[in-house]
Amino acid sequence: MKRTSLGHMNCSIAQTLEVLGDPWTLLIVRDAFFGVTRFEDFRRSLDIPRATLTSRLDSLVEHDVMERRQYQQRPERHQYLLTEKGRGLRGVMVSMLLWGDKWSDLAEPPVTLIDASTGGEIEPVYVDRRSATPLSELKVTHRFNT
Amino acid sequence: MKRTSLGHMNCSIAQTLEVLGDPWTLLIVRDAFFGVTRFEDFRRSLDIPRATLTSRLDSLVEHDVMERRQYQQRPERHQYLLTEKGRGLRGVMVSMLLWGDKWSDLAEPPVTLIDASTGGEIEPVYVDRRSATPLSELKVTHRFNT
């Protein structure tokens, strides 16, 4: 593939894609949000070749999105856990979930987000923090800083 | 690369990644949000090989995220525009922007979102539509629908 590096672009989206811009990586992160922690569980869930999984997990650890932690000795076993940085990806997960729900041809949303304390469904919307206006009702532009 | 297809997974995130799961595609979409429409402008902006750009644009058109429209004859020239489905990706863009702002080592955010009608900065936050509570303050779980 000879992947081009994007890290040099002065753009936060490019920086994000430098870490996540590959089809498997975000699926691994998704599974991690769903509670998967072990190599073989990721592999079975995604049906991903072992070598590819190894390289993706290494890269996630490298980028401090996941952490490889030993959870038993004899035999040595490790689990892969989201770091704080990794948990920060919830917004990305949610956005992709919503877009897929809306635009893919899956019949009904396969997953619903739930508020654990009330048990009610969550319907995430992006709003501006100050005005509490949904972004969908704003004319959003952008400014390049210098 | 022999890319595995993800379209068969019963998961909206996998469906989304089936369309966007490659490093270039989302950068093209980003540029489209920033107003780029023409082949050569995408190419210069991203420094992407022409053949790769052709294949990515074709795929985006194929997936109905962008539309190829002729904007002049003699010589024939086309522009690539986001469709409604493509504009629906704003949430994904915003999430990646925020994550990159927070976690990459760029000094200050290179891009700020602006409300075009007031000129003020927008600070996007995910809230639950009903309760208007930020997701960051909720214990978010999920339910698999059958």
Added chain:
DNA sequence: CGAGTGAGTTCAATGATTGGACTTTTAGTT
């Protein structure tokens, strides 16, 4: 002892990506 599991590594074959050269059509310049 033999089979089984988790977590990898190694390998050959496949196939996508890359950078460069080339093409086509037209507009502008000398």
Added chain:
DNA sequence: AACTAAAAGTCCAATCATTGAACTCACTCG
């Protein structure tokens, strides 16, 4: 009229990542 340049591609050989299968190693269980 000939030259140059630009936009939007196509074509190609070389490179490199991905794939699937087979293999390893360290244990556990029956």
